[in-house]
Amino acid sequence: MKNIAVNKYPKKFRNELATAFEQFNLYTLRLEEAYNKLQSRVKEIDKEMEDTNARLKDKVQELDSLTKYLNSLLGSIHSGVIAINVKGEITTFNTAAEEILSFSGSCVVGGNIACLYENADGGESLLTEAIKKGQNFINVERKIKTSQGLTRMLESSVSLIKDSQDNIIGAVEVFKDLSKIRDLEMRLRKADKLAAIGAMAASIAHEIRNPLNGIEGFSALLARDFEDSDPRKKLVKNIIQGTKNLNKTVTELLVFARPVRLSLMNSRISEILDRTLFFIKEDMNRNGIDAISIHKEYGADDYCLKCDAEKLQQVFLNLCLNAIQSMTCGGHLTVFTRTIEGENDNGVVQIGIKDTGVGIKKEVVRKMFDLFFTTKQDGTGIGLAIVNKIVEAHNGKIFVESEEGKGTTFYINLPINSHDYMDSYSAFVPEEEALAMQFA
Numbered sequence: 001m002k003n004i005a006v007n008k009y010p011k012k013f014r015n016e017l018a019t020a021f022e023q024f025n026l027y028t029l030r031l032e033e034a035y036n037k038l039q040s041r042v043k044e045i046d047k048e049m050e051d052t053n054a055r056l057k058d059k060v061q062e063l064d065s066l067t068k069y070l071n072s073l074l075g076s077i078h079s080g081v082i083a084i085n086v087k088g089e090i091t092t093f094n095t096a097a098e099e100i101l102s103f104s105g106s107c108v109v110g111g112n113i114a115c116l117y118e119n120a121d122g123g124e125s126l127l128t129e130a131i132k133k134g135q136n137f138i139n140v141e142r143k144i145k146t147s148q149g150l151t152r153m154l155e156s157s158v159s160l161i162k163d164s165q166d167n168i169i170g171a172v173e174v175f176k177d178l179s180k181i182r183d184l185e186m187r188l189r190k191a192d193k194l195a196a197i198g199a200m201a202a203s204i205a206h207e208i209r210n211p212l213n214g215i216e217g218f219s220a221l222l223a224r225d226f227e228d229s230d231p232r233k234k235l236v237k238n239i240i241q242g243t244k245n246l247n248k249t250v251t252e253l254l255v256f257a258r259p260v261r262l263s264l265m266n267s268r269i270s271e272i273l274d275r276t277l278f279f280i281k282e283d284m285n286r287n288g289i290d291a292i293s294i295h296k297e298y299g300a301d302d303y304c305l306k307c308d309a310e311k312l313q314q315v316f317l318n319l320c321l322n323a324i325q326s327m328t329c330g331g332h333l334t335v336f337t338r339t340i341e342g343e344n345d346n347g348v349v350q351i352g353i354k355d356t357g358v359g360i361k362k363e364v365v366r367k368m369f370d371l372f373f374t375t376k377q378d379g380t381g382i383g384l385a386i387v388n389k390i391v392e393a394h395n396g397k398i399f400v401e402s403e404e405g406k407g408t409t410f411y412i413n414l415p416i417n418s419h420d421y422m423d424s425y426s427a428f429v430p431e432e433e434a435l436a437m438q439f440a
Contacts, residue, residue, distance in 0.1 A: 077094060077096055078096055078176070079096055079174050079175060079176045080094065080096045080097035080099075080100045080101070080154075080173075080174070080175045080176065080177075081093075081094040081096070081097060081172065081173070081174055082094075082097055082113070082127065082172070082173045082175075083161070083170060083171070083172040083173075084113050084127050084128075084131075084170055084171055085169060085170040086131060086168060086169060086170060087112075088112045088113050088114060088127075088128055088131075089110060089111065089112060089113075090108050090109050090110065090111055090112070090113055090116070091109065091170065092109075092172070093105035093108055093109050097175075100152060100154075100175070100176075100177045101116070101117065101146055101150070101152070102146065102148060102150055103116065103146070103148075113125050113127055113128060114128065115147060116146065116147060117144045117145060117146045117147065118144065118145060119142055119143070119144055119145075125144075126140060126142070126156055126158050126173060127158055127171045127172075127173050130158040130159075130160060130171045131160070131168060131170070131171050134160065134168060135160075136157075136158060136159050136160060137156065137157060137158040138157050139155055139156075139157055140155070140156050140157070140158075141153070141154070141155050141178065142154060142156070151179075152177055152179055153177070153178040153179045153182055154175045154176070154177060154178060155175060155176055155178050156173050156174070156175035157173070157174050157175070158171055158172070158173045158174075159171065159172055208246070208250055209247065209250050212243050212246055212247050212250070213247075215239070215243050216240055216243040216244065216247070219236050219239045219240045219243065220240060222236050223236040223237060223240070249382070262307075262308040262311060262393055262394070263308050263310070263311075264306050264307065264308060265306065265307075265308075265309065266304050266305070266306055267304065267305060267306075267307055267309040267312075268303070268304050268305075269303065269305060269312075269337055269349055269351060269414075270298050270337065271309075272309050272312050272313050272316065273296070273298075273316060273335055273337070273351070274296075275313055276313050276316040276317050276320060277294060277296070277320070277335065279317060280294070280317070280320045280321070280324070280333075281294065283321070283324075284324065289324065291327075291329070291330025291331075292324060292327055292330055292331055292332070292333055293331075293332050293333070294332075294333045294334075294335070295332060295333070295334045295335070296334075296335055296336075297334060297335070297336035297337075298336065298337045299336075299337045299338040299339060303339070303349050303416055305349065305414060305416065307394055307414065308390075308394070311390050311393075311394075312390070312394070314390070315387050315390050315391060315412070316335075316351070316353065318383055318384070318386075318387050319353045319387065319410050320333065320335070320353060322383075322384075323353060323354075323355035323357060323408070324355075326355055326357025326358050326359075326407075326408065327355055327356060327357040327358075328357075328358075331355060331356035331357060331407070332355070332356045333353075333354070333355050334352070334353075334354040334355075335351075335352070335353055335354075336351075336352045336354070337349060337350065337351050337352070338350050338352075339416070340413070347415075347416055348396075348413045348414060348415050348416060349413070349414050349416060350411055350412065350413050350414075351411070351412040351414070352409055352410065352411050352412075353409065353410045353412075354407065354408070354409040354410075355407050355408055355409075356406070356407040357407050357408060358404070358405065359402045359403050359404040359405055359406055359407055359408055360400070360402040360404070360408055361404060365400055365402055368384055368400065369384050369385060369387075369388040369398070391412055391414075394414055395414075395415055396412060396413050396414040396415065397412075397413045398410065398411065398412050398413075399411050
């Protein structure tokens with residue numbers, strides 16, 4: 001039937017149609033062959049892409065691991081590290097830099113270095129100066145001021161960052177905080193000075209004490225020769241009282257001149273404070289003071305510290321008596337304890353003694369722990385210096401906050417379970433030293 005249908009057409013047309021079918025079949029075969037080749041090539045490309053993606057993934061993971069390692073390395077360095085580009089924008093800010101400059105890296109990265117800090121003399125940062133001058137700086141000491149108002153003494157080294165064509169693309173600064181070191185150096189110089197004064201005072205005190213005892217003894221004998229109504233007996237009693245006051249001052253000088261000797265044992269701070277407040281209340285009753293109320297605010301954690309309980313009691317007693325003397329018109333004495341995070345792993349116990357008295361002037365606060373500094377007419381300026389010495393012997397710190405007309409708070413920070421005492425002995429404190437600490 002098919003041949004009959006084809007035979008209906010002219011012969012010439014039949015030949016052209018056959019040729020067309022042959023060409024169509026030929027192109028179909030070629031197209032199918034090209035399609036198969038294309039499929040094969042696509043599979044090859046897919047394999048290549050898969051291999052490339054695998055290699056790229058490995059490179060990304062390697063780069064990510066390297067980045068984490070570098071960040072960990074920068075974070076573990078105790079020196080601060082800051083890097084900037086040529087525009088002055090911060091690109092790197094490690095953990096030590098955060099601690100030294102009191103800034104969060106996430107807040108400053110991307111910002112301009114000029115907005116972070118400047119030299120105390122008003123000059124630009126060392127990083128910017130290095131890029132402008134095209135030079136490195138090694139171990140440069142300078143004082144800076146941050147935008148938060150903090151002042152730091154730094155030792156810095158700055159190196160330029162260059163690309164493969166030796167073009168400057170930024171700078172990196174490595175620095176350390178010298179503030180604590182300079183403060184320690186100043187304290188050492190002060191300690192040496194006080195040690196010299198103490199040695200001289202001890203020598204003088206021994207020379208004065210013997211004649212004082214003689215004066216007091218002969219004055220007591222002389223007082224027996226006068227009747228109570230004789231006005232000369234009152235003068236002799238004034239001599240005796242004067243020699244006692246001088247003897248007390250000499251004793252305080254001797255206490256300050258000697259090393260602080262601690263009798264260390266495990267004691268609860270709350271128990272030491274309770275004993276102190278017992279003596280304070282007795283003293284208030286004896287002197288008819290009833291316009292001052294005492295409040296205790298002990299923290300939940302009542303730590304047992306290795307300390308000299310008697311010495312600390314003398315410290316607390318001194319501060320409480322000073323607080324009561326500042327509240328001439330009555331008020332509130334608050335004694336509190338709490339735990340705070342400290343430099344050691346276990347933290348510190350903070351003891352606070354707060355009053356609502358007349359307060360202390362700012363210029364006085366800065367000097368109140370200095371030897372011989374006092375604002376009292378009958379004070380010697382030794383009591384608080386000894387208080388500070390005892391606290392430091394316990395590896396602690398004492399500081400004060402005060403506002404005129406509103407009151408004063410003394411804070412004493414004692415490390416928990418710290419055994420690194422400056423000068424600890426197993427001998428008990430002589431009685432004369434304990435008596436000398438009772439008044440500032």
